Amino acid sequence: xxxxxHPAMHEISIEQVFYALSDPVRLEIVQKLCRTEEASCNxxxxxxxxxxxxxxxxxxxxxxxxxxxxxxxxxxxxxRRRELDERFPGLLTVxxxxxxxxxxxxxx
Amino acid sequence: xxxxxHPAMHEISIEQVFYALSDPVRLEIVQKLCRTEEASCNxxxxxxxxxxxxxxxxxxxxxxxxxxxxxxxxxxxxxRRRELDERFPGLLTVxxxxxxxxxxxxxx
Numbered sequence: 001x002x003x004x005x006h007p008a009m010h011e012i013s014i015e016q017v018f019y020a021l022s023d024p025v026r027l028e029i030v031q032k033l034c035r036t037e038e039a040s041c042n043x044x045x046x047x048x049x050x051x052x053x054x055x056x057x058x059x060x061x062x063x064x065x066x067x068x069x070x071x072x073x074x075x076x077x078x079x080r081r082r083e084l085d086e087r088f089p090g091l092l093t094v095x096x097x098x099x100x101x102x103x104x105x106x107x108x
Numbered sequence: 109x110x111x112x113x114h115p116a117m118h119e120i121s122i123e124q125v126f127y128a129l130s131d132p133v134r135l136e137i138v139q140k141l142c143r144t145e146e147a148s149c150n151x152x153x154x155x156x157x158x159x160x161x162x163x164x165x166x167x168x169x170x171x172x173x174x175x176x177x178x179x180x181x182x183x184x185x186x187x188r189r190r191e192l193d194e195r196f197p198g199l200l201t202v203x204x205x206x207x208x209x210x211x212x213x214x215x216x
Binding site: 013014015016018019021022023024027088089090091093094097098099101102 | 121122123124126127129130131135196197198199205206207209210
């Protein structure tokens with residue numbers, strides 16, 4: 001199984017982070033990761049085909065938002081919360097609030 | 109002179125806002141608008157040709173970030189700060205901090 005590449009925090013830009021968050025599928029993945037320590041791709045993909053979501057996971061990884069590790073045949077994903085909080089203080093908190101407000105609005 | 113269209117705040121999505129912020133030219137415009145009440149396109153375009161920046165102003169308007177009004181032959185632009193703060197509490201504050209941190213890093 002190939003090893004995933006993850007950027008160092010100083011390598012990521014705020015533009016990249018915003019771009020990664022500009023898609024509803026990726027926002028849904030981030031929203032789920034906000035509520036859990038770690039989750040498999042299967043638990044996060046909303047039943048979408050692997051071919052369609054693997055791109056989104058890559059964008060999230062390359063933007064520094066998500067860390068993916070291999071566990072057996074699964075990929076386990078986690079938000080890089082501590083590092084993101086250091087690099088862009090407060091960002092993840094407001095992003096979470098906005099995502100959950102959005103989810104509430106969509107459900108209403 | 110044509111009248112600019114602006115979405116109502118309930119019409120904009122957080123994805124759109126993040127997309128609008130995912131480009132360095134648009135971030136630069138937002139950064140300048142953070143420091144001023146209102147500014148003309150000329151004062152914000154960083155000397156870029158009108159053909160290139162008018163697209164960026166449109167993206168910012170359509171995402172609900174910027175309000176543009178005609179004043180004589182100029183377009184005057186302002187952040188929709190109060191409305192954005194109501195719709196996505198805290199977002200603009202963190203965005204500003206991230207943009208200015210980024211500007212500092214770029215200048216260093």
